[in-house]
Amino acid sequence: MLKVLTFMKQVANGLQVEGNFGTAHVYRSSLNAIIAYSGKVDFTFDEVSPEWLKGFEVYLRSRGCSWNTVSTYLRTFRAVYNRAVDLRKASYVPHLFRSVYTGTRADHKRALGDEDMKKVFAKLSRTSGVPLAVYQAQELFILMFSLRGMPFVDLAYLRKSDLRDNVITYRRRKTGRPLSVTLTPEAMILVKKYMNRDPSSPYLFPLLKSREGTKEAYREYQLALRSFNQQLMLLGELLGLSDKLSSYTARHTWATTAYYCE
Numbered sequence: 054m055l056k057v058l059t060f061m062k063q064v065a066n067g068l069q070v071e072g073n074f075g076t077a078h079v080y081r082s083s084l085n086a087i088i089a090y091s092g093k094v095d096f097t098f099d100e101v102s103p104e105w106l107k108g109f110e111v112y113l114r115s116r117g118c119s120w121n122t123v124s125t126y127l128r129t130f131r132a133v134y135n136r137a138v139d140l141r142k143a144s145y146v147p148h149l150f151r152s153v154y155t156g157t158r159a160d161h162k163r164a165l166g167d168e169d170m171k172k173v174f175a176k177l178s179r180t181s182g183v184p185l186a187v188y189q190a191q192e193l194f195i196l197m198f199s200l201r202g203m204p205f206v207d208l209a210y211l212r213k214s215d216l217r218d219n220v221i222t223y224r225r226r227k228t229g230r231p232l233s234v235t236l237t238p239e240a241m242i243l244v245k246k247y248m249n250r251d252p253s254s255p256y257l258f259p260l261l262k263s264r265e266g267t268k269e270a271y272r273e274y275q276l277a278l279r280s281f282n283q284q285l286m287l288l289g290e291l292l293g294l295s296d297k298l299s300s301y302t303a304r305h306t307w308a309t310t311a312y313y314c315e
Contacts, residue, residue, distance in 0.1 A: 054097040055142035058088060061133050074271035083129040086113065098134060098143035103152050106130075110153045121157055128155050163305035165296055170306060172292040187291065190284035192243055194303055199240040201232075202307025205281060205300040209274050210265060211257040213249070 065080035090112045106127070113123045131150050137143035165173065174195060177183050197203045206226045215223045219236045236244060249259045260277045263269035282299050289298035296302075 054099060055137055055140075056095040057098055057101070057133075058084065058093075058095045060137060060142070061087070061130075064133055064136065069268070072266040074268060079125060080129055080133075083126040086126050087130065098137055101134070101149070102146075103149060106150060106153045120154060123153075124155050124157060127153050131155065163299075163301050164309040165294070165298070165302055165306045169292075169294045169296060172294060173288075173298070175292075183291065184284075184287070186280075186284050187288050189247070190281055191288050193247065193281065194285060194288075194298075196240055196243040196247070197300075197303040198307050199237060199243070200234050202304035203234070204304055205278055206274065208258065209256075209260040209277060212255050213257050214255070216244070216257060 061080060061084045065077045065084065068074075068077040068080060087109070090109050109130075110123055110127065113126060114120075118126075127150065134143060134149070138145045173191065177188055177191060193208070197205065197208055200208070200221065204225075204227070207223060210226060211221065211223060215221050219241055220233060221236065222231070222233045224231050244257075247258055249256050251259065254262070255265075261270050261273045263273055278300060285298045285300065285302075289296075
């Protein structure tokens with residue numbers, strides 16, 4: 054019989070070879086959680102029952118995992134199980150995952166209110182001792198909001214060729230959906246201020262150096278995202294915001310604003 058942990062490792066390695074580093078990372082995180090829960094070197098899919106899955110869910114919650122994290126791990130494991138079934142390496146069990154949580158829920162409010170957004174858009178004084186990195190994070194956040202809530206991953210991977218006059222045309226990294234955004238004069242000022250000055254780089258902004266699709270580029274993206282979120286956290290504390298500020302906030306706030314403006 055096919056071994057669960059061995060098969061999950063093979064799937065994760067295959068995703069990495071294909072350049073899906075983010076998904077491979079999620080599979081490895083799920084795998085590590087299953088190893089910690091099972092306490093076994095390996096086991097077969099026949100040993101996985103609704104009771105085993107419920108125990109895994111309870112274990113994850115006892116470790117402080119949010120419901121969204123629990124759902125991510127369980128949905129990842131379900132995808133691996135479905136692959137094994139498709140390969141006829143595991144028996145199909147109807148409603149195997151029925152008793153565990155595989156949905157999504159908003160554990161935290163990610164959209165800022167009007168008053169907090171006014172604070173974020175208020176220009177910081179560079180003579181007040183605000184670190185340059187925090188000041189730059191604020192302007193990048195404003196730019197992301199101005200670009201229809203562009204996610205940080207899309208901003209990082211934008212190419213110089215995506216910008217034509219005052220229009221940015223690109224594909225969402227997550228969905229592949231083509232999008233086109235017309236820059237306001239204010240957004241264009243920020244683009245010109247932070248755009249890549251290296252003529253040999255294809256990227257519009259100097260957040261990445263390595264070739265797109267490589268493990269090095271993904272690592273650079275992770276480091277840039279972590280740094281950006283750290284600076285946004287400091288910015289939120291500095292401004293006295295009532296809600297947490299992160300890279301997700303720009304997209305969710307723009308989406309909420311657009312919804313109520315329709």
